[in-house]
Amino acid sequence: MTPGFVFSEKPIQIERGSGTALYxxxxxxxxxxGASYGCVPAGHCHPEVVTAVRSQSENLxxxxxxxxxxxxxxxxxxxxxLAPGDMGHIWLCNSGTEANEAALKFARHxxxxxxxxxxxxxxxxxxxxxxxxxxxxxxxxxxxxLVEGFEFVEYGDAAALAQMVxxxxxxxxxxxxxxxxxxxxxxxGYLEAVRELTEEVGAAMIVDEIQTGLGRTGSFWAVxxxxxxxxxxxxxxxxxxxxxxxxxxxxxxxxEDPGDHGSTFSGGxxxxxxxxxxxxxxETNGLPAQAEEVGGYLRSRLRATIGEDVRELRGxxxxxxxxxxxxxxHLLRELAMEHNVLALPAGRTVLRxxxxxxxxxxxxxxxxxxxxAVLSEEGGS
Ligand SMILES: *Cc1c(COP(=O)(O)O)cnc(C)c1O
Numbered sequence: 014m015t016p017g018f019v020f021s022e023k024p025i026q027i028e029r030g031s032g033t034a035l036y037x038x039x040x041x042x043x044x045x046x047g048a049s050y051g052c053v054p055a056g057h058c059h060p061e062v063v064t065a066v067r068s069q070s071e072n073l074x075x076x077x078x079x080x081x082x083x084x085x086x087x088x089x090x091x092x093x094x095l096a097p098g099d100m101g102h103i104w105l106c107n108s109g110t111e112a113n114e115a116a117l118k119f120a121r122h123x124x125x126x127x128x129x130x131x132x133x134x135x136x137x138x139x140x141x142x143x144x145x146x147x148x149x150x151x152x153x154x155x156x157x158x159l160v161e162g163f164e165f166v167e168y169g170d171a172a173a174l175a176q177m178v179x180x181x182x183x184x185x186x187x188x189x190x191x192x193x194x195x196x197x198x199x200x201x202g203y204l205e206a207v208r209e210l211t212e213e214v215g216a217a218m219i220v221d222e223i224q225t226g227l228g229r230t231g232s233f234w235a236v237x238x239x240x241x242x243x244x245x246x247x248x249x250x251x252x253x254x255x256x257x258x259x260x261x262x263x264x265x266x267x268x269e270d271p272g273d274h275g276s277t278f279s280g281g282x283x284x285x286x287x288x289x290x291x292x293x294x295x296e297t298n299g300l301p302a303q304a305e306e307v308g309g310y311l312r313s314r315l316r317a318t319i320g321e322d323v324r325e326l327r328g329x330x331x332x333x334x335x336x337x338x339x340x341x342x343h344l345l346r347e348l349a350m351e352h353n354v355l356a357l358p359a360g361r362t363v364l365r366x367x368x369x370x371x372x373x374x375x376x377x378x379x380x381x382x383x384x385x386a387v388l389s390e391e392g393g394s
Contacts (some may be wrong), residue, residue: 030057054251062198065290098242102268105280109249110138112259118182120217134194171206189235192224196334231305233329352383
């Protein structure tokens with residue numbers, strides 16, 4: 014047993030990354046179709062992000078959050094510009110689960126209510142509050158009792174939600190596409206319905222865009238496509254292109270009465286500089302539009318090439334799930350070990366593709382032929 018004990022380690026030691034490529038200690042190149050859970054949207058070691066981190070760390074590594082700094086101010090402004098509607102009130106933190114903790118706390122405080130409705134098969138993180146909004150029992154086993162006041166409703170079922178939302182409801186928390194839950198996009202009209210139902214009773218609509226945000230689904234935020242402005246929106250994962258950062262974007266009525274919340278490392282100068290550079294790269298290179306185009310190409314190539322060999326293809330932009338007929342684990346292993354392609358699971362039977370947004374059509378072609386090869390080997394065996 015190695016001294017680290019939480020992760021099960023893979024038999025590949027990564028040493029270097031560039032764009033959509035990773036290299037192991039022997040110099041073998043891998044095509045990265047998972048971007049380590051979507052955490053490097055601008056591609057590995059994007060030069061503008063590297064420069065921003067280098068120059069900020071030579072000036073000021075850290076100062077407590079009560080002192081304003083230029084990189085954090087720039088990030089606040091950029092995020093406020095990118096925020097849907099009037100969601101320009103921003104809380105910065107260090108991870109996705111913390112962004113959701115803040116969202117849940119702010120919603121309870123601003124409404125003075127405690128009931129939270131989350132969705133079946135939803136995933137919101139692993140600290141006790143966010144875990145209370147996370148469906149899968151395997152994540153919860155042995156850690157209960159969790160936080161009181163959480164209830165679950167079928168994802169995508171607006172009528173079922175209407176039955177549960179009431180004057181006691183502080184918040185409804187929902188992903189625009191369930192990621193961990195198997196890459197399941199919300200049905201047409203669902204996010205609009207959640208918006209209406211929460212508005213009617215004065216509850217906060219919290220949208221978890223930790224996996225769907227930053228251009229991945231083809232628009233900057235997945236809610237932009239539905240034309241929905243929630244009350245709270247959380248982002249993290251790729252926000253600082255691989256440095257730890259999360260953010261909770263709020264409307265005025267949430268931000269003006271958030272209660273007492275804080276975190277020592279909130280919006281530190283180096284991560285803020287990295288996040289500002291990452292968002293700038295995503296914007297100036299039109300990466301959301303590229304994700305839409307390349308993602309569309311990816312899904313049509315997949316349909317044409319492996320459509321018959323799998324149960325279902327799902328997704329939006331560069332967030333793609335392939336529901337396979339048998340388990341996905343051995344396919345992922347063969348992709349990595351025999352075809353030098355790295356991808357991800359989403360549950361037991363779904364293979365998840367979550368590449369950086371600089372993934373191009375050549376990368377798609379290489380990925381699709383590797384997938385076709387492992388699936389045909391499986392069919393033949
Ligand atoms: C990854 C993820 C989280 C948790 O983020 P961490 O940074 O691992 O805490 C929460 N919600 C969604 C939708 C995620 O994909």
